[in-house]
Amino acid sequence: MTAGRANGWLRGPGDQRATYLELFFDLAFVFALAQLSYALLEDLSWSGAGRALVLLLAVWWVWFTTAWITELFDPQRPAIQVLTIAIMVGALVMAVALPGAFGAGGLIFAAAYVLIHVGRDFFLAIALRGHELRRTTVRGLFWFGVSALPWLAGALTHGAGRAILWSLAVALDYAAYLFRHPTPRVGRTPTAQLPSVAEHLAERYRQFFIIALGELILVTGLTLRGTGFTTYGTPAFIVAIGTTVLLWRIYIYRAGELLSAAIAAAPDRARLARSVSYTHLVMVAGAGCTAVGAEVTIAHPLEAGRPAWAVVLLGGPVLFLAGRAAFEYTVFSQVSRGRLIGLAVAVALIPALVRLPPLLVGVAAAAVLAGVALADAARARAHPVEAPSPPGAAG
Known part of the structure; x- marks a missing residue:
């Protein structure tokens, strides 16, 4: 050719x-x-x-x-x-x-x-x-x-x-x-x-994370279909869907919406695109662990807790929040305090809740994510306009 x-x-x-x-x-x-x-x-x-x-x-x-x-x-x-x-x-x-x-x-x-x-x-x-x-x-x-x-x-x-x-x-x-x-x-x-086209990359990363949330919804629905609408499995299903909504809300807040502008403003677009790739990989891993946690919660809502169950139920949000914090840094060169507090609380809860039934651990994980989402909403009211400022950007 x-x-x-x-x-x-x-x-x-x-x-x-x-x-x-x-x-x-x-x-x-x-x-x-x-x-x-x-x-x-x-x-x-x-x-x-x-x-x-x-x-x-x-x-x-x-x-x-x-x-x-x-x-x-x-x-x-x-x-x-x-x-x-x-x-x-x-x-x-x-x-x-x-x-x-x-x-x-x-x-x-x-x-x-x-x-x-x-x-x-x-x-x-x-x-x-x-x-x-x-x-x-x-x-x-x-x-x-x-x-x-x-x-x-x-x-x-x-x-x-x-x-x-x-x-x-x-x-x-x-x-x-x-x-x-x-x-x-x-x-x-x-x-x-190297990959650096702002609008295309931003859209593709957002789409893949939505795929990860779609997998979480799929797994949640299939698990409920297998167990049926039981007394405690149904509330576990509601908690799992609520957790999925919170992951979506926290993801799109500011950094997710402004990703294309951040890539366009970066002095080294290829380097920032690479960083964004890795942060999304961590968030996708968090969504995957959360899907496993949803399966456990719906199938075994009130069984005696196991360390492995607590790790996936809280480890999913931990991975997601860690990736989301790194993602926020690539867009704004800073990380909001609420996100760091939520991450620290989720980590601290893992050893504290290892013996609790999965449903209660799932509720705790959702509560942590809800706290982060509320902190985001409060920040949005206090700072209605935030321009992206990736590391190394002028101004």
């Missing part, structure tokens, strides 16, 4: 809104996140949480790299549409294999992950011959080829060996992006080619 034809693949500078193709692609991740919650629920232990984290990082990286592709290239082009749908199919295969990824489904999960990344960059490297972006895809192809070795080697081992090799593999994937894919004879990816 000539450079002129390749330029025709690029997304226009004024076309920053997410397309229907991207929204369609996101549907696969509702299922993937639900599968992650199921995998964690099946093994509520520190080792189980570690394995779930590795799987979440892999799922997130498929979504993030595809969002990057649809920022650079025009999703209306048939070739990009076919590529995106192919990645979606691969993500669905990963999701199906996900609960058994550390068992019999390991090779399917790893092979799908590797094929998504290597196949995508191989396709683009061929399609972009003669264009400067070809070097970017070659860098990706090199580094995903490197990480493919521990991914596939881990799939062929068992137990701790798989966990260690896959942790190494996902660390390679994230580190390569962090250091802009330094590649022999090709160099690093120019900062200008």
